[in-house]
Amino acid sequence: MFHTSAQYNKMTTNAKKPNLNKTTKTLTMQGTADYKANIAIVGAGPAGSYCALQLIEAFRENACNNYHITLFDQLDTLTTILPTGNGRCNLTFDETDFKKFASYYPRGEKFLYSILSRYSTLETRSYFEKIGIKTYTQPDRRVFPVSNSAKTLRTQMILELNKSQNLKIIKKCIKNAKELDKFNILVLATGSKDRHKLASQLGHTIIPYKPSLCGLKIKDKGPNFPTGVSIHTPDGGIIFTHQGISGPAIFKISSIKVNSTLPYTIKIPILNPDEVFEHIKINPVKSFGNIISEFIPKSLAKYIFEKNNINFEKQACHAKKIEVETLSTLVFIIEGPDGKGEIVHAGGVCLNEIDKNCKSKINDKLWIIGETLDIDGFCGGFNLQNCWSTAKIAAEDIVKTALYNQN
Numbered sequence: 001m002f003h004t005s006a007q008y009n010k011m012t013t014n015a016k017k018p019n020l021n022k023t024t025k026t027l028t029m030q031g032t033a034d035y036k037a038n039i040a041i042v043g044a045g046p047a048g049s050y051c052a053l054q055l056i057e058a059f060r061e062n063a064c065n066n067y068h069i070t071l072f073d074q075l076d077t078l079t080t081i082l083p084t085g086n087g088r089c090n091l092t093f094d095e096t097d098f099k100k101f102a103s104y105y106p107r108g109e110k111f112l113y114s115i116l117s118r119y120s121t122l123e124t125r126s127y128f129e130k131i132g133i134k135t136y137t138q139p140d141r142r143v144f145p146v147s148n149s150a151k152t153l154r155t156q157m158i159l160e161l162n163k164s165q166n167l168k169i170i171k172k173c174i175k176n177a178k179e180l181d182k183f184n185i186l187v188l189a190t191g192s193k194d195r196h197k198l199a200s201q202l203g204h205t206i207i208p209y210k211p212s213l214c215g216l217k218i219k220d221k222g223p224n225f226p227t228g229v230s231i232h233t234p235d236g237g238i239i240f241t242h243q244g245i246s247g248p249a250i251f252k253i254s255s256i257k258v259n260s261t262l263p264y265t266i267k268i269p270i271l272n273p274d275e276v277f278e279h280i281k282i283n284p285v286k287s288f289g290n291i292i293s294e295f296i297p298k299s300l301a302k303y304i305f306e307k308n309n310i311n312f313e314k315q316a317c318h319a320k321k322i323e324v325e326t327l328s329t330l331v332f333i334i335e336g337p338d339g340k341g342e343i344v345h346a347g348g349v350c351l352n353e354i355d356k357n358c359k360s361k362i363n364d365k366l367w368i369i370g371e372t373l374d375i376d377g378f379c380g381g382f383n384l385q386n387c388w389s390t391a392k393i394a395a396e397d398i399v400k401t402a403l404y405n406q407n
């Protein structure tokens with residue numbers, strides 16, 4: 001028997017809840033023999049695979065063996081984790097305050113409050129440690145496996161999955177939700193891009209996806225654009241490319257501006273005018289251009305002087321305040337994403353249709369997790385943490401549901 005959301009909610013408020021942290025033998029001993037949780041997870045990326053691992057653990061903790069998981073993917077398991085963090089896998093970020101953690105998600109912040117307050121970076125790291133993946137934190141607070149290898153993390157997770165007798169992995173693309181009819185619990189972990197077909201077939205609204213965390217095309221770059229040059233800013237590096245600008249600082253801008261109407265203007269501070277004036281005071285007869293080139297590569301300095309019609313060769317002591325201020329901020333008109341370096345997509349399943357346990361409010365046997373949801377974060381491990389956290393919370397809720405249905 002499968003309960004409706006209303007019945008389930010009533011039960012979870014009125015009935016004694018199973019303790020997922022302890023073995024609750026009574027629940028399974030009282031369970032009816034005819035109910036078996038037959039779970040399909042579509043997508044064996046980080047979210048789907050982690051959900052399978054957490055289901056196996058939660059069922060084991062509740063001494064319940066009356067379940068089966070089928071994990072579908074057209075690709076080999078966890079293929080999509082391999083390129084993360086340039087092959088090193090930046091698996092989370094070292095921030096233990098859940099509200100601060102959630103503030104790194106331009107889409108999904110409020111939705112993640114409840115999820116991250118129950119399962120965040122510490123719990124994730126401790127789970128990985130338990131299955132043999134030690135992690136470390138870089139000075140910029142990004143967290144990586146000690147092996148610095150997405151490959152070893154993948155291998156370890158697959159080893160763990162393969163230990164279970166209750167899991168079958170099937171290499172197959174699910175083209176139609178009807179193929180999943182025989183399952184009584186469904187988890188969609190199909191990622192972003194154009195993979196939302198199943199979610200819409202199952203009744204969900206899809207917020208159109210748009211590339212985020214990508215390079216940006218610049219309008220009217222002008223001559224002598226310093227292609228190949230890179231600089232550092234407080235928000236991360238910027239790389240000048242054939243099409244425009246890229247690098248971590250630009251990825252963040254692309255994420256914040258994802259829904260802005262094109263073309264739009266961006267302003268990026270690259271110099272501190274006070275520091276420039278200090279240098280001018282010390283070297284008043286040096287050329288203004290050479291003073292600025294003490295802070296940024298000369299080809300970029302020449303480019304911004306030319307762009308702003310300022311004389312590169314004049315003596316620094318003749319530089320005007322307004323000129324120093326103008327040169328201190330890069331101003332570009334953005335035409336759109338450059339189609340490169342895009343690593344996540346804004347958009348996905350509308351969060352109004354998902355409850356705080358990642359369960360669908362529309363389809364009673366469905367949970368949706370990871371990037372399939374309309375959630376995306378900045379670079380730094382936030383997108384993977386969204387996968388780990390939503391997968392864990394969904395797994396706990398599924399096990400609760402299964403245990404109630406066995407009563």
Ligand SMILES: Cc1cc2nc3c(=O)[nH]c(=O)nc-3n(C[C@H](O)[C@H](O)[C@H](O)COP(=O)(O)OP(=O)(O)OC[C@H]3O[C@@H](n4cnc5c(N)ncnc54)[C@H](O)[C@@H]3O)c2cc1C
Pocket residue numbers: 042043044045046047048072073074075078079080081083084085086089090091092172173174175189190191192195198342343344369370371372380381382383384385387
């Ligand atoms: C180059 C790159 C680097 C990145 N680096 C980082 C990083 O260091 N840190 C970080 O936090 N994030 C990073 N990300 C983002 C992160 O990889 C994603 O947010 C994450 O992979 C999303 O996981 P997911 O399981 O939700 O979806 P996905 O990883 O997209 O997995 C979905 C899976 O579902 C399968 N699938 C889809 N539809 C079907 C279907 N109908 N039938 C069967 N299978 C299906 C797909 O084949 C896929 O394997 C990076 C992304 C890229 C592209």
